Amino acid sequence: MISAERIDTLMPELNSARNSQMYCRVGAGRRPRTMLFSAKVLVILIALFSPPVWTHAEPPLNSQLDLILRRELPSDHCISIQVADFNTGKILMERASDQPLIPASTLKVVTTSTALQVLNPDFRFATEIYIDGARNGSVGNLYIRGLGDPHLVSEELFRLTRDLKDRGLAHVRGDIVVDESYFNPGKPLDENEKLGFRAYHAPYGALSLNFNSIKIIAVPSSKLGEDAQIIMDPASEYARLEGRVKTVKGSKPLQTDIDRRVTKDGHEIISVNGSIGSDAPIKGRYINMLNPGLYAGYVFKEFLLREDIRVDGSVIKGNAPKNASSYMDFYSIPLGALVYWLNKYSNNFMAEQINMAMGAQVHGAPGTREKGLAVIRKHLEACGVKEADYSISEASGLSRNNKISAAAMVKVLLNTAYDFSYNAEFMASLSVAGTDGTMKEKFTDPQFRRRLRAKTGTLRGVNALAGFGVSIDNRPFVFAALVNSNQKNPGFINYADRIMKAILQVPMKSTK
Numbered sequence: 001m002i003s004a005e006r007i008d009t010l011m012p013e014l015n016s017a018r019n020s021q022m023y024c025r026v027g028a029g030r031r032p033r034t035m036l037f038s039a040k041v042l043v044i045l046i047a048l049f050s051p052p053v054w055t056h057a058e059p060p061l062n063s064q065l066d067l068i069l070r071r072e073l074p075s076d077h078c079i080s081i082q083v084a085d086f087n088t089g090k091i092l093m094e095r096a097s098d099q100p101l102i103p104a105s106t107l108k109v110v111t112t113s114t115a116l117q118v119l120n121p122d123f124r125f126a127t128e129i130y131i132d133g134a135r136n137g138s139v140g141n142l143y144i145r146g147l148g149d150p151h152l153v154s155e156e157l158f159r160l161t162r163d164l165k166d167r168g169l170a171h172v173r174g175d176i177v178v179d180e181s182y183f184n185p186g187k188p189l190d191e192n193e194k195l196g197f198r199a200y201h202a203p204y205g206a207l208s209l210n211f212n213s214i215k216i217i218a219v220p221s222s223k224l225g226e227d228a229q230i231i232m233d234p235a236s237e238y239a240r241l242e243g244r245v246k247t248v249k250g251s252k253p254l255q256t257d258i259d260r261r262v263t264k265d266g267h268e269i270i271s272v273n274g275s276i277g278s279d280a281p282i283k284g285r286y287i288n289m290l291n292p293g294l295y296a297g298y299v300f301k302e303f304l305l306r307e308d309i310r311v312d313g314s315v316i317k318g319n320a321p322k323n324a325s326s327y328m329d330f331y332s333i334p335l336g337a338l339v340y341w342l343n344k345y346s347n348n349f350m351a352e353q354i355n356m357a358m359g360a361q362v363h364g365a366p367g368t369r370e371k372g373l374a375v376i377r378k379h380l381e382a383c384g385v386k387e388a389d390y391s392i393s394e395a396s397g398l399s400r401n402n403k404i405s406a407a408a409m410v411k412v413l414l415n416t417a418y419d420f421s422y423n424a425e426f427m428a429s430l431s432v433a434g435t436d437g438t439m440k441e442k443f444t445d446p447q448f449r450r451r452l453r454a455k456t457g458t459l460r461g462v463n464a465l466a467g468f469g470v471s472i473d474n475r476p477f478v479f480a481a482l483v484n485s486n487q488k489n490p491g492f493i494n495y496a497d498r499i500m501k502a503i504l505q506v507p508m509k510s511t512k
Contacts, residue, residue, distance in 0.1 A: 023069070023096035024078040024486065061093040061506060068502040069095065073495055076486045080406040083503060086468065086476035089414055092508060097410075100390055100403035101482040104457030105346045105438075106466040107397035107404065112339045112429060113412050114379040115354050116422035119361060121336030125149035127160065127207070130324035138171035139327075141313070143320035144300060145179035146207025146293075148360070148367060149332045150353035151341065153210050154234050154299070160330040161303040167328060172304070175313035178297040179320045182206035183356050184366040188348070189399035192460060197258055197287040200348050200398070204356065205292030206367070209299055211349045212292045214239065215284040218254045218276045221247040228276050237315075238298035239289070243272040252277035258287060266291050293317055336425035343429035343455055344437035348396035355395035369394060380408065383415040397457055409466045409480030417468070417478065430454055430467050442497055448504055457482075461490030465500055471508040479503070 061083070073079060082097040084090060091097075126147045133140025146152070185204035188195060195201045202212035219229040228245040245256065256274035263269065268290060289295040297315035304311055332338065335354075342350040352369070359371025373392055380390060390404040416426050431437030434449035438456040443449060454467025466480040481496040 059091045059093050064506050065093040072498045079483050081481045082406040082410045083479040086478050097407040098405050100405045101484045102462045103404050104459045104462045104464050105397040106455045106457035106464040108351050109455045109466050111351050111395040113416045114376045121422050121425040123335040125332040127330045129328040130320040131327045132324050137168050141174035142172045143177045145320050147182050148206050148353050148357040150350040158303050165307045172311045176297050176301050176315045177318040178293040180206045180293040181319050182365050184368050186369045189394045191400045199286040202288035202349050204352050207296050208292045209296035213286045213288045217284040218245045220276045220278045234299050236298040236302045238295045239268045246275045247278050248275045250277040251279040253280050340429045346438050348398050351396035383411045385411050406480035413478045461485035463493045463496040465496050473507040473509045475508040
């Protein structure tokens with residue numbers, strides 16, 4: 001006869017086995033998947049006729065989590081979730097925490113943690129200026145060599161131009177040569193849609209400007225039926241606008257069809273056609289540029305001309321020769337500040353640029369996606385993450401081939417939080433619930449506002465959050481919640497958000 005007490009001792013093993021499965025809500029019964037009955041029996045038989053092997057106790061708040069998941073997680077959705085005490089690392093609740101799921105942009109937690117640890121928060125990206133044939137304020141060719149600055153925007157390029165003027169540069173007799181050799185970039189990986197005009201599909205490059213995008217602005221005419229003024233910012237010889245945007249009655253926002261073609265010399269002609277209401281607010285639309293180096297070089301030339309620095313030649317691609325003279329190095333803001341903008345606004349371009357820069361720094365130029373991912377994998381290993389708990393294809397979270405478990409995310413977050421050398425910069429980069437970044441419109445209710453600092457992740461059928469929070473009884477915790485839909489052609493979902501709202505209402509101090 002098997003005693004009830006003996007069977008009770010087997011429950012932790014069965015619960016642990018259940019937690020190793022993907023936690024989904026299925027069917028009308030709305031019950032979680034567990035192991036097949038035969039597998040359960042096998043586990044019990046092995047345990048009965050083997051020496052006792054004790055596993056970790058069920059996390060103390062799992063019963064509350066089960067109630068939340070039954071209420072908030074619909075059918076045909078899966079979750080990997082873990083919540084741990086911030087101070088001790090003790091797991092407070094979890095379900096399928098070792099199951100890798102698509103993280104979307106929460107993967108940037110891993111990318112930025114790696115970058116801050118490997119490069120350090122004070123790291124600055126350089127843009128190098130070389131010259132030849134210098135004499136009396138003029139140079140022959142001027143070479144601008146990019147080293148991957150992910151935040152070289154118009155304002156920074158203008159400041160670089162002013163620095164050159166302050167050094168006495170007055171005349172470029174030859175060409176402006178753009179050197180992109182520091183990176184060998186791949187294309188953005190997006191299985192959801194074909195690469196097109198959108199800014200988040202911008203190509204990468206060692207010399208890049210404005211996240212490799214331009215802003216198109218339409219200013220309505222004061223008279224109905226007349227053409228709106230179309231403005232390209234920044235303007236340069238690289239791209240040219242054509243087409244017509246008609247001014248119509250009302251406040252209808254800009255509606256456009258955009259097309260483009262590339263000329264034989266690599267320039268872009270952008271066709272913009274559509275309409276805008278006469279009372280519509282002036283709002284721009286960002287589209288990506290196909291040739292990062294030439295785009296940056298032509299805007300650079302435009303800025304030089306505005307500063308009365310004469311340029312006789314054109315803008316061409318090439319590498320700075322070894323015998324060229326170093327003229328000036330221009331540095332970005334520190335990495336700690338770059339990560340702030342990357343995570344707050346989930347900038348895919350910045351994540352990929354930093355990933356390739358890490359690869360070049362650690363494994364040598366040219367920087368590639370795979371070299372950077374090798375650095376990230378090593379960081380995951382140092383955080384105690386097993387190879388089976390993740391697979392990564394790129395660094396921004398855009399690809400659906402990325403998979404990572406909630407437990408792996410929590411390990412990265414705890415290691416980051418406990419590392420004094422960069423934890424402050426990382427924590428400051430996370431969006432604050434109901435306040436800023438990608439969480440400005442989330443958790444706005446006063447009972448939730450400012451109680452989470454987290455990275456969001458959103459793709460069709462994917463909703464994820466990972467970061468830090470404080471419970472209703474003022475206990476700090478670290479968490480990761482990844483929800484994936486198993487439906488065909490899913491839309492955008494918000495179940496991770498809803499689950500975290502419920503968790504924020506669970507008292508946690510009693511679990512000490």
